[in-house]
Amino acid sequence: MSAQDGPVSAAAVSSEPWAALVGHTPVVAQLRRRLTDGTLAHAMLLVGPEGTGKTTIAEVLAEDVLEAARWPGGLLAHPDHWLEDSPAERIGIDRVRYGGGTPESGPSLQDFLALKPYAGGERVAVVGRADRLTEPAADCILKTLEEPPPGTHIVLCAAHPERLPATIASRCQQLALAPVPAGEITAWLRQRGVEERRARLAAALSGGRPGRALALATAPGALRAEIDAIDALLLSAGSGRLGALDTAARLAPPASPAGRERALSQVAAWTGFLRDVAAVAAGAPELCVWEEYRPAAERWAQTLPAGQLTVLLRACVDAADALAQYAVPRLCFEVLLLDILAAGNAPPRVAPPVHDPGLLGPDGDTPPTTPRPRRRR
Numbered sequence: 001m002s003a004q005d006g007p008v009s010a011a012a013v014s015s016e017p018w019a020a021l022v023g024h025t026p027v028v029a030q031l032r033r034r035l036t037d038g039t040l041a042h043a044m045l046l047v048g049p050e051g052t053g054k055t056t057i058a059e060v061l062a063e064d065v066l067e068a069a070r071w072p073g074g075l076l077a078h079p080d081h082w083l084e085d086s087p088a089e090r091i092g093i094d095r096v097r098y099g100g101g102t103p104e105s106g107p108s109l110q111d112f113l114a115l116k117p118y119a120g121g122e123r124v125a126v127v128g129r130a131d132r133l134t135e136p137a138a139d140c141i142l143k144t145l146e147e148p149p150p151g152t153h154i155v156l157c158a159a160h161p162e163r164l165p166a167t168i169a170s171r172c173q174q175l176a177l178a179p180v181p182a183g184e185i186t187a188w189l190r191q192r193g194v195e196e197r198r199a200r201l202a203a204a205l206s207g208g209r210p211g212r213a214l215a216l217a218t219a220p221g222a223l224r225a226e227i228d229a230i231d232a233l234l235l236s237a238g239s240g241r242l243g244a245l246d247t248a249a250r251l252a253p254p255a256s257p258a259g260r261e262r263a264l265s266q267v268a269a270w271t272g273f274l275r276d277v278a279a280v281a282a283g284a285p286e287l288c289v290w291e292e293y294r295p296a297a298e299r300w301a302q303t304l305p306a307g308q309l310t311v312l313l314r315a316c317v318d319a320a321d322a323l324a325q326y327a328v329p330r331l332c333f334e335v336l337l338l339d340i341l342a343a344g345n346a347p348p349r350v351a352p353p354v355h356d357p358g359l360l361g362p363d364g365d366t367p368p369t370t371p372r373p374r375r376r377r
Helices: 025-037 054-065 109-114 135-146 182-191 196-205 210-218 222-236 240-251 257-281 291-303 306-324 329-342
Strands: 043-047 081-084 123-127 152-158 173-176
Touching: 025 054, 025 173, 043 054, 054 123, 054 152, 081 109, 109 123, 109 135, 135 152, 182 196, 182 210, 196 210, 196 222, 196 257, 210 222, 222 240, 222 257, 222 329, 240 329, 257 291, 257 306, 257 329, 306 329
Parallel strands: 043 152, 043 173, 081 123, 123 152
Antiparallel strands: none
16 A cells, blocks of 8 residues: 555545554544555654554554455564564664574564565564664664665654654654543543543553553552552651662662663652642642642642752653663662752651552552563564
């Protein structure tokens, strides 16, 4: 269904693959329109915050381009589909260069593109979190983008597009995904059987990211992990520098991919609580997300001036960005907790609320990471 094949009739484009998506109506409409009229770009770059659905949209697009619903096993078994969305912290040159494939990882991108399309005239390659590409891997992909094989669509997804070489970004059609409204995410979670109160809480805490909301609502221990992080912050207040450092040592996960995912979740929880404190301080308590923690937010708002809250929220953003760039979680936590608990006006120690077990979802200690496809081709 590429430009080389001429216009495609609207009837040929199945609407079913797109039905499960939530939000991003303008982007979805543009992709479907280009797919229908045969002007779909050979290279696309989907950008937006982590968990907003970039890779999901890319995979739905691939399913529609390849008409994968007709293929035994669906998209993940389709021979003209290639996906890199592994949990690896970096995408190395072997994953994209000729001869770089292995039995465990499957063919490399160049090995995949060297083959002729098996089921028709189209192929789709998706690189989830393309901002993990090493410099040699990015250079290898750039050569492919400069001379794309016929009938090939390459979709890159990046939460941090500034980490991609400008030469790659300039050769892609860029589509930006904005956060999805909480109401749409809540309805989407309810369709998946999530209890209404938990769906509303997960949607509010997700920051407009459906993938994160789904993980918070369904992954064992996900909401509890966020609540434990905030409770530890409240109980550490008033303990000074030594208390901040002790809390960082107790809470910081290991410097591993899973550890950094967990650290990002903890920082997101602290950011959400501080946002509620800022909302109360600004005279808008109705904007609070953590209703259970509103009394604690009110206590902190009485102590922390607006200027200091702005600095602390900026520190949370900086900590999350550092973790996304493979910083050591414990060092990030030490810096951030010293800023929150031991710099300027120290917030008061507040007893955490008693939580409703029915609101927290399934038990367990699984970190709230975004579910991702297991198979790589």
